[in-house]
Amino acid sequence: MSPRVYRTLKIGAEITVPFLMLLAWWLYTVQRDDPKFPRPTTIVAEVRNRFFFAEFDLHVVPSLERIGLGFAIAVGLGVAIGIPLGLSRIGRSAAMPHIEYWRAIPPPALLPISIILLHSIGNTQKVSFIAFFCIFPVLLNTIDGVRAIEPTLIDTARSFRIPAHERIRRIVFPAALPQIFAGMRTSLALAVIMMVLSEYFASTSGVGYVLLISKNTFQFLPMWAAIVLIGVLGYLLNALFLLVERHVLAWHRGWRAATPR
Amino acid sequence: MVSIAVPVLSVVAALGLWELISQTGVISQRDLPAMSTTVQALWEMVQTGTFWKALGETVRGWAIGLGLAAALAVPIGVALGSSDFAASAFRVPIEFLRPIPSAALIPLLFLTLGTTLKSEIFLATFGAFWPLLVQTMYGVRDIDPVAVDTARSFQLTRNERLFRVTVPSALPYIMTGVRISSTVALILAFTAELFMGTPGLGQRLNYVETFGLNDQIYALALATGFLGVAIHFAVSAVERRVLRWHPSQRKTSTT
Numbered sequence: 001m002s003p004r005v006y007r008t009l010k011i012g013a014e015i016t017v018p019f020l021m022l023l024a025w026w027l028y029t030v031q032r033d034d035p036k037f038p039r040p041t042t043i044v045a046e047v048r049n050r051f052f053f054a055e056f057d058l059h060v061v062p063s064l065e066r067i068g069l070g071f072a073i074a075v076g077l078g079v080a081i082g083i084p085l086g087l088s089r090i091g092r093s094a095a096m097p098h099i100e101y102w103r104a105i106p107p108p109a110l111l112p113i114s115i116i117l118l119h120s121i122g123n124t125q126k127v128s129f130i131a132f133f134c135i136f137p138v139l140l141n142t143i144d145g146v147r148a149i150e151p152t153l154i155d156t157a158r159s160f161r162i163p164a165h166e167r168i169r170r171i172v173f174p175a176a177l178p179q180i181f182a183g184m185r186t187s188l189a190l191a192v193i194m195m196v197l198s199e200y201f202a203s204t205s206g207v208g209y210v211l212l213i214s215k216n217t218f219q220f221l222p223m224w225a226a227i228v229l230i231g232v233l234g235y236l237l238n239a240l241f242l243l244v245e246r247h248v249l250a251w252h253r254g255w256r257a258a259t260p261r
Numbered sequence: 262m263v264s265i266a267v268p269v270l271s272v273v274a275a276l277g278l279w280e281l282i283s284q285t286g287v288i289s290q291r292d293l294p295a296m297s298t299t300v301q302a303l304w305e306m307v308q309t310g311t312f313w314k315a316l317g318e319t320v321r322g323w324a325i326g327l328g329l330a331a332a333l334a335v336p337i338g339v340a341l342g343s344s345d346f347a348a349s350a351f352r353v354p355i356e357f358l359r360p361i362p363s364a365a366l367i368p369l370l371f372l373t374l375g376t377t378l379k380s381e382i383f384l385a386t387f388g389a390f391w392p393l394l395v396q397t398m399y400g401v402r403d404i405d406p407v408a409v410d411t412a413r414s415f416q417l418t419r420n421e422r423l424f425r426v427t428v429p430s431a432l433p434y435i436m437t438g439v440r441i442s443s444t445v446a447l448i449l450a451f452t453a454e455l456f457m458g459t460p461g462l463g464q465r466l467n468y469v470e471t472f473g474l475n476d477q478i479y480a481l482a483l484a485t486g487f488l489g490v491a492i493h494f495a496v497s498a499v500e501r502r503v504l505r506w507h508p509s510q511r512k513t514s515t516t
Contacts, residue, residue, distance in 0.1 A: 011349075097271060098271070109481070117293060200456060
């Protein structure tokens with residue numbers, strides 16, 4: 001087989017296989033004709049009618065708001081704590097037991113505590129919950145990124161008597177940026193999951209709340225629509241993030257090496 | 262000296278701060294039971310059979326979920342990783358299915374499979390499958406071509422090549438996948454218990470939460486965290502043991 005034919009076949013398969021899988025799903029739901037498994041076409045229509053029109057302000061906007069706020073707070077705190085920890089060995093060894101513990105705990109175990117401590121089931125609690133668990137990927141990557149900086153860079157800056165805050169702003173932070181972005185990408189995916197978890201437990205709005213309420217009322221269509229919406233949301237946020245990353249890190253010669261693929 | 266003293270001091274200081282905040286009423290004892298109260302509640306809890314039964318059930322969900330995910334993801338990953346054609350055929354479905362948060366499937370499982378161990382295991386397996394699959398694919402694709410060619414010129418059969426070259430070469434990647442998936446499987450087993458009521462630590466938490474037993478809520482969360490740490494260390498130890506022969510373990514020990 002010539003390479004050209006092979007390449008054409010490969011692209012053909014890349015298009016056909018997902019299409020066939022969708023078709024199989026559709027045929028299965030048609031044949032089964034069960035309200036538990038609505039047809040994909042019906043689900044897509046439901047996503048459009050419910051989430052993009054009827055309940056966009058009611059459920060989609062609050063969820064996006066929580067993801068955005070939680071993610072932003074997590075990135076800010078993660079970088080702000082991560083840079084000093086990356087620079088200080090004693091700081092790292094003091095912080096590591098805490099980081100290891102909170103990173104290993106299954107997040108939902110803290111849902112009841114977040115409500116008790118913050119006296120809230122609204123945005124305060126949801127955003128804090130999302131932010132708390134999204135800190136860790138950013139924090140750990142920032143620490144690693146700062147530690148990996150070539151010592152010559154910092155020594156050079158020192159011998160030119162560049163003050164510490166300038167050193168951090170102009171050398172440490174930019175040099176660690178590719179790794180920080182790698183952590184941010186993980187955090188963003190995590191933020192979507194944390195949004196679902198937090199809204200699935202004591203809430204009054206959001207996509208996770210739609211999941212909860214449709215479960216309690218045995219409505220399968222909105223449930224499927226919410227699942228599809230959450231999947232698409234995660235996919236789009238990731239794509240958007242890659243776009244931003246490419247722009248922000250365009251100047252960085254090492255960024256290809258630091259980002260997977 | 263410093264490497265042991267500093268972390269220990271830091272943990273002691275944090276526990277002390279917790280005690281102080283609660284005892285002085287900065288945060289009321291009802292909202293944040295003192296450290297001593299929580300440890301006391303935990304101590305009473307570990308003396309009951311209910312606690313250990315629930316812990317065992319959570320560990321069971323984690324173990325079966327992770328085991329099933331590995332049994333599925335590694336062979337599929339090897340197959341997709343060694344064939345360029347298959348990898349591109351399934352690229353789009355994988356890219357679309359992978360980011361779906363497994364937690365979103367909870368209500369669906371609740372209404373279809375019900376409050377059963379099956380739901381919990383399905384959820385844990387689904388979540389743990391993806392990191393393992395992707396890691397295995399990368400690992401297989403990253404094999405040194407010289408090793409494959411050498412095996413070929415020594416006329417190793419397909420099976421021999423698979424078990425003596427492909428799998429050992431991909432093993433570091435697979436073990437990284439196991440470590441990531443282990444965390445995911447534990448989270449999902451616990452989440453299933455909390456939200457669906459399958460028996461385990463999560464269900465216990467839901468139960469004490471319903472009755473507003475705050476010191477038990479804190480004690481259970483504390484215990485769950487310790488379980489997470491224990492599983493993390495156990496899996497890391499297995500990883501080091503399995504990869505003892507591999508150069509990556511000589512340079513650094515990954516945490």
